Amino acid sequence: MLKGADDVVMEQEDSASQHGEITSWDINDIKLPQDVRQIDWFQEWPDSYIKRIYSSEDKNAQKHHSSWAMRNTNNHNSRILKKSCLGVVVCGNDCSTLDGRKIYLRPAICDKARQKQQREPCVVLACATNSAPLRLITRLFLTYHNLFQKSKGAHDHPRPETKIEAEARRSVQKAQTAFSPSYPRLKRIQETEVTFITGAMPTQKALPLLPSKPDAYMLPANFRGYLSKSSREPMLDSCCGRPPYPGAAGEDGGSGEASTWSRSPHVLPMTKSSHHPFRPSAGPLGDESCEETPPLAHSSSGLPLPPYPAPQGSPCPRASGAPHHRPFWAPARGSGGEGGEGGCCMGLSHCNDDTAFNLYPLW
């Protein structure tokens, strides 16, 4: 059944090898390579079939973080930690914001919390829906053996919020509830929406509610059909597995199965985490190789991104978390920090896209 996909992933593995990565090991190996020369940047959005080796300095790798909502899946092997993706939470009403974008919330990891989450109203203004059915898609598995990581399968759903974004949204919701218990519910929802959509973080609460990068959980209307028509059976073959435009078809090759959702550098959220947590403190490759960021020629297609060679082998931090990707209009946080790096992401394509996304009113 999955043989086709297996073939694909094998090709992707080959592709990874071409990048010089060590692929001679398997996560199930009792003895994993000791003399690791190639250390990978932490993959915040692991997708498709990828094997990576992280630095022992990499705290995200140590903690087995992922921006996908992953839950543990017991494989009865204490040496190996296996996780499966929980998918993404979408509005049960299939609602959209005024500009047609969808919201993609992060599923709670805890079962109880997730059930509770699904009883909560949609965060989108004026959406009276009380159900936000969870799309549970577990085709991707992450396997960790210490700092060795292997992902298998492909996400066939959009990226949800990052953990930090979800936490921020929750805290904002909570705060608003606490502040005004008698506040009309809808009103609260509206404000929550505003806050969460603008990406306000706990640490940024003092900042004005500037629009941010909701891209991670808000995708263009083009993706509507995907969710509304095939919310149960995503059409991998006809949709995600194919580049949306001819130009990208050539590079497709074996990576076709890989989800395009996660291939989108600019579908990445602008989060606090994006600024450091998912960025190795010191990478073996430095800041080079960011040229791997695709020359986004997506504007016409409307799709947020073109598929591009899988992230594996791409140590570009931006490719995995849009790190210092501050909106062009956003004030620099603090006086120093990553300010100096912000400029490197001011590529036109990114800016154009971000501009389009960020300036869209959502309510």
Add this chain to the structure above:
DNA sequence: CGCTGCGGGTTTT
């Protein structure tokens, strides 16, 4: 309160 890792038990392949 929710995330994370662990592990026993069960179901599916």
Add this chain to the structure above:
DNA sequence: AAAACCCGCAGCG
């Protein structure tokens, strides 16, 4: 038999 899933527990922030 192996893989995947379900569930509860404990530690932690």
